[in-house]
Amino acid sequence: xxxxxxxxxxxxxxxxxxxxxxxxxxxxxxxxxxxxxxxxxxxxxxxxxxxxxxxxxxxxxxxxxxxxxxxxxxxxxxxxxxxxxxxxxxxxxxxxxxxxxxxxxxxxxxxxxxxxxxxxxxxxxxxxxxxxxxxxxxxxxxxxxxxxxxxxxxxxxxxxxxxxxxxxxxxxxxxxxxxxxxxxxxxxxxxxxxxxxxxxxxxxxxxxxxxxxxxxxxxxxxxxxxxxxxxxxxxxxxxxxxxxxxxxxxxxxxxxxxxxxxxxxxxxxxxxxxxxxxxxxxxxxxxxxxxxxxxxxxxxxxxxxx
Amino acid sequence: xxxxxxxxxxxxxxxxxxxxxxxxxxxxxxxxxxxxxxxxxxxxxxxxxxxxxxxxxxxxxxxxxxxxxxxxxxxxxxxxxxxxxxxxxxxxxxxxxxxxxxxxxxxxxxxxxxxxxxxxxxxxxxxxxxxxxxxxxxxxxxxxxxxxxxxxxxxxxxxxxxxxxxxxxxxxxxxxxxxxxxxxxxxxxxxxxxxxxxxxxxxxxxxxxxxxxxxxxxxxxxxxxxxxxxxxxxxxxxxxxxxxxxxxxxxxxx
Numbered sequence: 001x002x003x004x005x006x007x008x009x010x011x012x013x014x015x016x017x018x019x020x021x022x023x024x025x026x027x028x029x030x031x032x033x034x035x036x037x038x039x040x041x042x043x044x045x046x047x048x049x050x051x052x053x054x055x056x057x058x059x060x061x062x063x064x065x066x067x068x069x070x071x072x073x074x075x076x077x078x079x080x081x082x083x084x085x086x087x088x089x090x091x092x093x094x095x096x097x098x099x100x101x102x103x104x105x106x107x108x109x110x111x112x113x114x115x116x117x118x119x120x121x122x123x124x125x126x127x128x129x130x131x132x133x134x135x136x137x138x139x140x141x142x143x144x145x146x147x148x149x150x151x152x153x154x155x156x157x158x159x160x161x162x163x164x165x166x167x168x169x170x171x172x173x174x175x176x177x178x179x180x181x182x183x184x185x186x187x188x189x190x191x192x193x194x195x196x197x198x199x200x201x202x203x204x205x206x207x208x209x210x211x212x213x214x215x216x217x218x219x220x221x222x223x224x225x226x227x228x229x230x231x232x233x234x235x236x237x238x239x240x241x242x243x244x245x246x247x248x249x250x251x252x253x254x255x256x257x258x259x260x261x262x263x264x265x266x267x268x269x270x271x272x273x274x275x276x277x278x279x280x281x282x283x284x285x286x287x288x289x290x291x292x293x294x295x296x297x298x299x300x301x302x303x304x305x306x
Numbered sequence: 307x308x309x310x311x312x313x314x315x316x317x318x319x320x321x322x323x324x325x326x327x328x329x330x331x332x333x334x335x336x337x338x339x340x341x342x343x344x345x346x347x348x349x350x351x352x353x354x355x356x357x358x359x360x361x362x363x364x365x366x367x368x369x370x371x372x373x374x375x376x377x378x379x380x381x382x383x384x385x386x387x388x389x390x391x392x393x394x395x396x397x398x399x400x401x402x403x404x405x406x407x408x409x410x411x412x413x414x415x416x417x418x419x420x421x422x423x424x425x426x427x428x429x430x431x432x433x434x435x436x437x438x439x440x441x442x443x444x445x446x447x448x449x450x451x452x453x454x455x456x457x458x459x460x461x462x463x464x465x466x467x468x469x470x471x472x473x474x475x476x477x478x479x480x481x482x483x484x485x486x487x488x489x490x491x492x493x494x495x496x497x498x499x500x501x502x503x504x505x506x507x508x509x510x511x512x513x514x515x516x517x518x519x520x521x522x523x524x525x526x527x528x529x530x531x532x533x534x535x536x537x538x539x540x541x542x543x544x545x546x547x548x549x550x551x552x553x554x555x556x557x558x559x560x
Contacts, residue, residue: 161421181383181412
């Protein structure tokens with residue numbers, strides 16, 4: 001039983017983690033900004049946790065704080081991600097659409113090459129033996145689970161708030177939003193920072209979970225995977241990345257018995273989903289839901305600018 | 307009478323093309339001011355310069371003696387200059403109500419965290435914003451369509467929603483870019499009284515671009531005529547109608 005839970009616990013935590021990373025891409029997208037920077041902030045958060053957890057310099061912290069060093073790592077990761085997101089976001093968000101996507105890919109790549117070459121990040125080998133927060137992998141659901149719930153509540157309420165409406169107005173028509181009194185630069189940067197902080201905290205939680213951290217944690221492949229999560233799940237509400245992240249991260253595991261052909265099936269699912277579910281899973285579900293909640297997001301509207 | 311909007315020697319060129327050259331005029335408090343002229347005369351460009359969507363090449367625009375030129379569009383909107391667009395630019399994926407709620411952004415305060423935590427002040431503000439949204443929709447006759455997506459509204463309703471959205475900003479100056487475009491005769495007639503009513507009710511100063519000359523003549527206190535980026539006439543409708551330069555611009559010289 002313990003073994004079963006441990007194996008499946010790993011998978012379950014991974015699904016939650018991937019859903020969270022999908023959400024980190026969703027927030028900028030909610031304000032119309034196609035940013036693929038999440039893996040960069042994820043890597044940054046992980047390195048912060050790994051460094052604070054292993055470096056001798058921080059030994060007194062670990063000794064005096066005990067397990068409280070973990071929440072401290074999350075806070076540090078959040079703060080560092082927010083700061084870096086401000087530095088990167090203010091110039092980068094002057095770019096639009098695919099140009100912003102390219103700039104954020106470059107950002108991820110710069111961080112990756114930096115971490116490959118710096119001593120403090122362990123170079124190509126990375127950092128091993130990151131202290132564990134829990135004895136079993138299963139236990140990590142106790143940190144990722146609450147983060148998922150908080151993020152869902154945050155995202156859901158954000159959509160129905162003044163700031164969330166400003167995000168959506170910018171996504172619909174940036175110029176009209178500006179002419180209607182919305183400081184578009186400010187809200188684009190804010191959306192970018194929210195996504196970055198989330199990715200950074202997920203990274204800081206993941207380093208102890210994975211026990212090791214290296215430059216393979218933040219790559220271009222991951223950017224594309226997260227984007228697929230959001231597009232398949234739906235980009236019009238916070239539920240989209242939840243569904244998309246969990247389903248797509250589970251798919252390779254579910255298809256594991258098919259051995260190598262699972263990659264083909266995986267690819268086919270992506271292709272068919274993008275053809276037949278252009279609104280994503282959440283958008284399609286919302287279209288068929290009969291009772292429209294008061295103030296609910298109108299769903300199922302073809303998007304002109306993806 | 308102190309002018310509300312003062313356009314001072316404004317020029318704008320696109321490459322070698324002079325879209326506007328040294329246009330100056332002033333619009334007084336509560337005036338309904340028409341801007342007419344053939345296509346390409348620079349009317350929409352002038353609106354874009356006033357609202358900050360485009361930088362001027364020279365000159366300046368002032369609102370009650372304070373310079374607007376150089377401010378970003380959202381700052382100009384905050385100061386009470388709202389507009390509609392010639393080619394309707396609603397937030398199409400948002401409901402009609404949400405469109406009107408978004409426009410109250412500059413008049414409300416809720417931040418990221420108070421919005422997400424739903425503090426008491428924020429919830430009260432949210433209720434006010436929604437109530438006011440419904441009121442404005444009611445005013446333009448769209449209360450029954452509040453929950454529909456803006457893109458699902460009929461063309462005339464979209465035009466009215468754009469005006470509603472601009473009103474929700476609580477402007478003192480309203481810029482209407484061809485509000486009657488695509489409307490039939492009855493709708494155009496309705497629009498005239500609607501604009502008058504709104505201007506009186508909200509104490510608005512209105513700048514209006516319109517091609518439909520009878521509507522402009524009927525509605526406006528004064529009219530400015532642009533032709534190839536130059537101001538060729540300004541004055542009350544009857545005077546402008548009789549102006550030879552205007553007749554020439556519209557009908558061509560003998």
